[in-house]
Amino acid sequence: MPTWQLRLLRGRPGSSPRLETYRVELPAEAYLIDAVEKIWAEQDRSLLFRHACHHASCGACGVRVNGRERLMCITPLREFSPDGVIQVEPLRHFPWLGDLLVDVSPMMRRMAEVGFAIIRRDELTADRPLPEGIEQITRFEDCIECGLCLSACPVMAADEAYLGPATLAAIERMLAEPRGGDTARLLTLADDPHGAWRCHSAMECTAVCPSNVDPASAIGRLRRRLIVEKLRRWIGGGR
Amino acid sequence: MREVPRWKRASGWIDLRGRREGGLAFLLMRLTGIGLVIYLFLHLYVLRLLAQGPEAWDAFIAMAKSPLFLALDGLLILGILYHALNGVRVTLLGLGIGVPHQARLFWGVMALTLLMTAIAAYAIFTIAG
């Protein structure tokens, strides 16, 4: 079995963080999350990190791997060479709680403000008969609220007040399918210097999103909608 | 929770670690934008020579035809071309058009910029040199 070298960012708020190297033996079919869990289980129980589902649906295990935002549970070890070092650091632009752990509540609060529903009723299967014992078919939204896009965004780096790619994508998603929701409120939320207009099209959110949300395109559609809305109000005399 | 110092946040957009084409395009856009603003101020300042009469201006033009100035001229053109062409890219992307092709568009912008700068540089040195 190959031995992998991991360099993890360690430390707690209040002291300056340092990089520490660990070695773990694992087959090449394993994933980065397995390596980090093994370090936690066998070498250091104080290691802070987050995970739950192990299959890219809870969004808990986002980190930066060699500088790039990834989900640990779908980052295969075979991508790396046992001779090299896999450097793992916490996401940027979130309050740091220690080791690989960050506080994602600022993003979660914004998503809640939008009223983003993670689970929706599935309309594709709406007119089909339900299987025995199943009450309703639901569908997950693409966005798993992992925060990778926020960490990758250079505007987020500079502006804490920026709504951020995930939230703007959520607003656009809600507007596309409002289901009786308050679209005017969402548009006001987006139409802000720190909202849809703050984006500088660095395109990093779409590049790192593990779930094909494509926040960059969503922000573009949101802007188009805001422009049309403005023109309509302007021509229609403030209606 | 560790507070990130303000200066560090403010310089976040410069940090290219882990970034790809889009991040690089944004950084270059900003740097060329800043360069152009500085140029604009210098340019308008120099234009005051026009108000001082023919001698002052024509002396300046004679100096501006030195190879050093012409080279700087080339640099200016490089900056303008990148900023302008990427400006078109960013405007489209910002409206959600062509996002899946953004990296290819970036390399296209780069190639066009270099090509057009080379042509312009050739023209400058043959006409003015």
Add this chain to the structure above:
Amino acid sequence: MWIWQAFTGLLLLILLTLHMVFNHFVVEGGLRTYRDVVAYLSHPVVFTWEILFLVVVTAHALMGVRAILLDLGIGPGTDRWLKRGLTLVGLGIIGYGVWLSWWIRSRGA
């Protein structure tokens, strides 16, 4: 604000291209001599065109400066002052540019 940045940017695409081409390539010997400039600006269409260019670049450039300064973590209060400050700078630049062009133009008459 972004939309104005993009809009003025696209206008500049035309205005600046013409500016560069006229100043470099059309005139014999490359850069204009004093006489060339005066003659050039004497034409009313050119004059209007150049003033339009002046206004649009100034607006685009200063909006751009604000966008960059916003990333220094400026709050809404400071931003209000920043906007006022930049507007004054912009008016100053435009005033200077118009005065200068007018003055040059008057030399040709």
